[in-house]
Amino acid sequence: MSAPRGRRPDRLLDMALHVRGETRYVDDLSPPAGLLYAAVLGSPAAHGRIRRLDTSKALARPGVRGVFTARDVPGQNQIGSILPDEPLLAEGEVHCAGEAVALVVADTERLARAALGAIELDIEELPAVFDPRVAFRKGQLIAPARTFAVGDVDAAWKDCDVVVEGRTETGAQEHLYLETQAALALPGEGGAMKVISATQGPTAVQKGVARVLGLPQNLVEVEVLRLGGGFGGKEDQATPWACLAALAAFRLGRPVKLVLKRQEDMRFTGKRHPYSADFRLGAKYDGRLVAYQVTLYQNAGCTADLSTSILERSLFHVTGAYLVPNVRATGACCRTNLPSNTAFRGFGGPQAMFVIEAALAKLAAALGVEREEIQEKNLLGEGDVLPYGQRVRGAQARRCWQLARTRYRLAERRWQAAEFNRTHPLAKKGLALMPVCFGISFTNQTLNQAGALVHVFADGSVSVSSAAVEMGQGVHRKLREVAARAFSIDRERVRVETTSTARVANTSPTAASTGTDLNGRAVQLACRSVLERLQAAAAAELGKSEPALVEIREEQVFFGGQPTSLTWAKLIPAAYLRRVNLSAQAHYATPGVHFDRTREKGEPFAYHVHGAAVCEVTLDCLRGTYTVDAVQAVHDLGPSLDPAADRGQAEGGIVQGIGWLTLEEVLHSPEGRLLTGTLSTYKVPDLYSAPRELEVQFLEDTDNPLGMFNAKAIGEPPFMYGIGVYFALRAALQAYRPELELPLVAPLTPERVLLQLHGDHPL
Ligand code: MTE
Ligand code: HPA
Ligand code: MOS
Numbered sequence: 001m002s003a004p005r006g007r008r009p010d011r012l013l014d015m016a017l018h019v020r021g022e023t024r025y026v027d028d029l030s031p032p033a034g035l036l037y038a039a040v041l042g043s044p045a046a047h048g049r050i051r052r053l054d055t056s057k058a059l060a061r062p063g064v065r066g067v068f069t070a071r072d073v074p075g076q077n078q079i080g081s082i083l084p085d086e087p088l089l090a091e092g093e094v095h096c097a098g099e100a101v102a103l104v105v106a107d108t109e110r111l112a113r114a115a116l117g118a119i120e121l122d123i124e125e126l127p128a129v130f131d132p133r134v135a136f137r138k139g140q141l142i143a144p145a146r147t148f149a150v151g152d153v154d155a156a157w158k159d160c161d162v163v164v165e166g167r168t169e170t171g172a173q174e175h176l177y178l179e180t181q182a183a184l185a186l187p188g189e190g191g192a193m194k195v196i197s198a199t200q201g202p203t204a205v206q207k208g209v210a211r212v213l214g215l216p217q218n219l220v221e222v223e224v225l226r227l228g229g230g231f232g233g234k235e236d237q238a239t240p241w242a243c244l245a246a247l248a249a250f251r252l253g254r255p256v257k258l259v260l261k262r263q264e265d266m267r268f269t270g271k272r273h274p275y276s277a278d279f280r281l282g283a284k285y286d287g288r289l290v291a292y293q294v295t296l297y298q299n300a301g302c303t304a305d306l307s308t309s310i311l312e313r314s315l316f317h318v319t320g321a322y323l324v325p326n327v328r329a330t331g332a333c334c335r336t337n338l339p340s341n342t343a344f345r346g347f348g349g350p351q352a353m354f355v356i357e358a359a360l361a362k363l364a365a366a367l368g369v370e371r372e373e374i375q376e377k378n379l380l381g382e383g384d385v386l387p388y389g390q391r392v393r394g395a396q397a398r399r400c401w402q403l404a405r406t407r408y409r410l411a412e413r414r415w416q417a418a419e420f421n422r423t424h425p426l427a428k429k430g431l432a433l434m435p436v437c438f439g440i441s442f443t444n445q446t447l448n449q450a451g452a453l454v455h456v457f458a459d460g461s462v463s464v465s466s467a468a469v470e471m472g473q474g475v476h477r478k479l480r481e482v483a484a485r486a487f488s489i490d491r492e493r494v495r496v497e498t499t500s501t502a503r504v505a506n507t508s509p510t511a512a513s514t515g516t517d518l519n520g521r522a523v524q525l526a527c528r529s530v531l532e533r534l535q536a537a538a539a540a541e542l543g544k545s546e547p548a549l550v551e552i553r554e555e556q557v558f559f560g561g562q563p564t565s566l567t568w569a570k571l572i573p574a575a576y577l578r579r580v581n582l583s584a585q586a587h588y589a590t591p592g593v594h595f596d597r598t599r600e601k602g603e604p605f606a607y608h609v610h611g612a613a614v615c616e617v618t619l620d621c622l623r624g625t626y627t628v629d630a631v632q633a634v635h636d637l638g639p640s641l642d643p644a645a646d647r648g649q650a651e652g653g654i655v656q657g658i659g660w661l662t663l664e665e666v667l668h669s670p671e672g673r674l675l676t677g678t679l680s681t682y683k684v685p686d687l688y689s690a691p692r693e694l695e696v697q698f699l700e701d702t703d704n705p706l707g708m709f710n711a712k713a714i715g716e717p718p719f720m721y722g723i724g725v726y727f728a729l730r731a732a733l734q735a736y737r738p739e740l741e742l743p744l745v746a747p748l749t750p751e752r753v754l755l756q757l758h759g760d761h762p763l
Contacts, residue, residue, distance in 0.1 A: 012495050013477065014226060014470060025228050026182035026198050027259045036065055038248050038258040039112035040241075041102040041119050042268050043094035046337040046672030047128035050092060050101070050121070058104055058118040063111035066252050067119065068103045073247060075214030079239050081204060083142065083304035086340070088212055088243050094123060095302035096339045097672050098268040100240060105248045105256055128672050132276055132297040132334035142304045142333040148315045148600045150387040151326030156291035160282030163291075164362040168279065168355050168744040172299075172666035173272035173344055173659070174676075176684055177471075179228025180265040183242035184257045185249035192219045193246050199238030200230045200469050201509030206501045208239040209246045220246075223500040227471035231656070232343030234471075235509045236306050237269050266677040271666055272344035273310060274299040275351040281359040287367060287374040291326040294318055294355055298348075300333045301340035306347075307333045312443050314348035316388055316604065320356040321397050321435035321612075322378040327387045337672055343511060345656060345719045349438055354661075357434070357723055358744040361730065371727065372410075372433045376401060380437055380610075389601035392437075392608060396636040396702060401435055401612040403634040407697065408614040417616070421735045428619045429629070430732030434724025435612045438717040439605035440513055441593050447508040448590040448606075450518035454483065454526040456534075456582040460572040462487070462494045467507030468519040469499050473715055474645030475515040481641050482520045482708060486527030488552045489568050513715035516641065517606070518588060520708035525586035533582075537575035538566055590706065606706040609717040611635035613654075615691075615724035619732035624754030626729060628658060630693040633721050637698040638711040646711075650696040650718040657722020659685040661746045662729060683749070691725075733757065 010016055017023040055067035070077045070091040080086035090101045102119050106112035129135045157163060183205075184196040193213060199205045202222040209220045222242070227234060245258040260268065275298055282291040296314055300307035311331045318329040329352075364371040380386075382395045404410075410433070417429040442448050453465040464483050470476040476496040484491035501507065508518070535550040538557050542564055544550075551558040557566035566574075576582060595602035613633035619626045631654050640646045663683045667675040676682040696718070703710045729748050733756060734740070742756060 010492060012492070024225060025179045026184050026196055026225070029184060029196065032186060032255045034254045036105050036107065036248070036252065036254050036256045037109040037112045038103055038105045038245055038256050039109070039116055040100050040244065040264065040268065041104070041116045041121070042098040043090060043101050043123065044097060045094055045123045045125050046097045048094050048123035048125045050090065050094065051124050052120060052122040053101065054120040055102060057120065058115040061111070061115040061118055063107040064104060064115045065107065066105040066248060068247060068251060069101070072251060073212055074250065076211050078211060079208045079243055080304060081236055082306065082308055086303040086305070088240060096337050097674070098339050100244065103244050103248060105252060128337035130336050130338060130668060130672055132299040132336060135334035135336050136297055136332050140335040142300050142335050143308045145330055145332040146312070146315060146600065147328060147330045148318065148387050149328045153291050153293050153326045153328040156326035157282055160290045161285040162363065162366050163280060163282040164359065164366050165280045166359065166362050166744055168277045168358045170275050170351050170354050170746045172274045172341065173664050174266060174666060174682055175231045175233030175271070175344060177227065177229030177231060177233055180260045180262055181234070181238055181241045181269065182259040183245040184255065185245035186255045187249045187253055191215065193250060194221045194223065195242045195246050196223050196225065197238055197242040198227050198234060199224055199242065200227065200234045200471065200511055201236065201238070201507070202469065202499050202501050203507040204236060204509060205239050205242045208243045212243045212247060213250050221500060221502045223498055224469050225498050227469060230471040231345050232347065232511065233269060235343040235511045237342050263677050267674050268339060270301050270305060270340040270342040272660065273307065273341040273348065273351065277355045279355055279359045281363055283363055283374070285367070287369065287377045289322060289324045289378045292319065292324045292356070292359070293328045296331040296352065298331060298333050299336055299338065299341060301336055301338040303340040305340040305342050307341065309444055310343060310348035314352035316439055316443065317349040317352045318356060319387060320353045321380055321437035321610065322356065323380050323384045324378070329387065338668070345653065346716050347512065350657070350720050350723065353720055354723055354746065357727060361727060361744070375433060375435060379435060388604065390603045390605060394607065394702060394704065396610040396699060397435055397437055400610055400634040400636055400699065404433065404612040404614050404632065407634065408632045410614060413616065426621045428621055428732040428735040430617050430619065430728040430730065430735060432615050432724045432727035432731055433612060434615060434721050436610065436717050436720045438609045438720065440517065440607055440609060440713045441590055441605045442508065442512045442514060443604050445593055445595060448514070448518065448593055449508060449588065450522040451504040451507070451585065451587045452519060452522035452526045453503050453585050454523065454530060454583065456530055456572055458573050458576040460493060460569050463497055464494060464523055465497045465500065465503040466519040466523055467499065467504050468515045469510040471510065473515065473649060474642055475510065475519065477645055478516045478641045478708070479519060479523050482523050483527050486524050487531060489555050513713035513717070515715070516708050517706065517713055518590065521588035522586050525588060526584040529584035529586060530582060533580050534571060534575055537578050537580045538571055540578065541566060541571070541574050607704055607712065609636060609712045611717065613721035613724050615728040617725060617728045617732055619729065619736065619753070621736045621757055624750045624757060626732070626753070628689065628691040628725055631691040631721055631725060632693060632695040633718065634697045634699065635718065636702055636712060637700070637714060638702045638704050638707060639700055639709060640698060641708055641711050646698070646714045647696060649714040651694055653716065653718035654694060654721050655685050655690050657719040658689065658725045661722055661726040662748050663689055665747050665749050
């Protein structure tokens with residue numbers, strides 16, 4: 001990256017560091033004196049009773065400094081955040097393959113891993129359950145099932161001209177952040193512990209470490225430099241590794257680092273929740289939706305983790321971008337013997353949206369129309385009330401849809417695809433549209449808050465701390481922009497600091513796409529406090545009495561609209577000499593959001609993000625392989641704070657969504673061992689699986705009072721355009737074999753495509 005002539009490169013930008021390879025992740029930090037390395041023994045069995053666990057031989061190995069099990073935990077051996085069902089180290093029983101049983105600490109990473117094999121572990125295997133429906137039948141629920149309802153579904157079936165029913169399955173998804181789970185624990189004075197953790201939730205880690213070590217929170221500091229990706233996989237699941245490192249550091253009084261190898265990370269950590277669902281959808285002959293009933297069986301894995309919250313978001317999004325007057329949606333959080341599944345971009349939303357899109361595919365077939373005719377007819381409009389009681393405001397669903405149709409020439413492309421399919425016996429094109437409506441806010445009301453700490457140094461440079469964790473999504477770039485705009489100074493003056501619980505307390509995780517909305521507001525409020533004091537200082541400096549008439553515009557101080565002799569560079573040292581407080585702390589809480597779980601009604605979201613995408617694929621019907629020709633979206637973003645970052649978010653989300661539904665398949669052996677724990681067995685999207693044409697047109701003229709400078713959150717919503725690619729691919733399959741009844745199962749991998757095309761008959 002070349003800097004503009006005559007200017008130094010902007011060293012405060014993460015991306016500038018990335019391209020130089022200068023970015024430091026946990027594992028890149030210079031080793032502190034006396035550093036030890038930890039490695040984790042994961043359970044080989046998916047469910048069983050620990051008969052014997054003997055660590056003495058491992059402890060006797062060269063270089064080994066300690067081997068720890070549940071017995072060595074000084075505080076509580078418990079890290080569950082929503083429910084206390086998650087031991088840090090297995091105690092008595094193991095509930096999934098890969099569950100942490102013991103921790104070895106040694107002089108080098110190699111010695112630590114080598115000693116794992118010397119731990120004697122004897123497990124009596126117990127019957128294990130991997131299928132959420134089986135778990136449901138056995139009553140293995142993490143929490144009571146929940147039902148969201150509106151209208152009267154039972155009475156509405158008789159008003160339907162057509163009713164379709166079916167079952168869907170969506171698979172797990174590996175987060176595959178580039179940086180694996182990592183933590184460095186540094187014991188301090190007086191029993192204090194500092195942990196440098198790769199987490200989306202510094203406070204979650206702080207609470208976990210405090211609980212495990214039996215310390216008050218003020219003796220535990222957690223600092224996050226940045227993440228090499230999180231995607232939800234480090235919202236809750238960075239905590240165990242940080243706690244394990246802290247446990248060892250506490251016991252040994254030396255710094256301890258724990259960094260998972262890729263294959264350990266894939267084996268030990270949870271994924272996107274697979275869902276199995278039953279649906280029933282009824283409509284009028286003209287395609288108007290009348291009634292929708294759905295039951296979601298969420299495969300939660302062996303602990304609660306965030307599953308109940310994820311299931312709740314699934315229920316919020318069961319009707320996708322559509323208005324359905326009569327709905328009954330039930331969700332069950334089913335406990336199975338898999339590593340606990342967790343947050344992943346969309347947080348349960350994509351899984352629920354897939355079901356309604358699948359139901360629409362069946363309905364379209366029954367009515368003999370294209371899916372998009374029904375989609376269009378039922379899109380959410382202004383003032384429509386969603387099943388959970390929230391009214392849609394500033395709705396852009398229809399506008400995005402119409403713009404996508406015309407801008408991307410849907411009618412013409414339909415005709416071209418039909419022509420292509422007529423003239424190509426062994427290749428077929430499929431088209432599909434995908435509208436998205438995604439609620440922005442944590443569904444857990446409490447989490448919709450953030451804090452910030454802003455310092456202006458005497459030389460005019462600015463330091464910004466907040467609760468936001470940078471994980472590649474560009475939140476630090478955006479916060480820098482917020483501070484620069486708030487003061488009206490060059491953004492080069494602003495540094496966004498690492499995220500530390502010692503600077504900003506009680507942080508919510510950086511998640512739910514709210515990083516900029518929440519932390520941006522907090523930063524803005526803190527800057528405004530300092531700015532008010534600066535106005536008073538400037539007025540005094542200028543010998544004026546009305547501070548309200550002082551303004552800073554692009555580094556220049558104005559009074560009553562006229563430029564003065566003061567600039568930012570002169571004002572700040574002058575204010576310091578006048579003993580003005582140049583620091584401020586601020587807190588922001590999203591106003592208005594609420595939800596009543598006894599009635600399952602409320603206004604859980606600050607706002608909804610809408611958009612629509614046109615998806616096109618070409619299928620090679622001999623090989624089962626396909627090309628995604630295009631994903632072209634019109635997306636309501638509003639005025640972007642950082643167009644490059646926002647475009648990156650949209651494009652990355654779309655490719656990740658395509659991966660989830662068409663390429664990535666997590667498979668386990670009948671005993672529950674991960675079979676796809678390497679990058680040779682787990683296929684993630686590469687350049688060739690990305691759409692040949694990937695275009696995202698942002699609506700820029702819309703407003704959003706609860707967003708930063710009127711923009712909307714971008715992190716998760718575009719992921720769901722990938723669902724359109726699934727249905728485009730399905731349409732291509734149907735063009736080749738229209739007589740087939742295709743299952744509504746994802747991922748639609750090339751293998752599965754081939755089996756569906758030819759599995760029942762030789763070529
Ligand atoms: N983009 C990158 N590059 N890396 C990530 O880990 N996580 C996604 C999204 N985009 C992620 C990302 C997820 S799951 C969320 S919730 C948001 O970023 C979180 O950041 P935000 O709230 O600042 O948008
Ligand atoms: N999204 C992401 N993470 C969360 C949420 C949510 O809605 N609620 C709690 N953690
Ligand atoms: Mo994102 S799944 O909310 O971290």
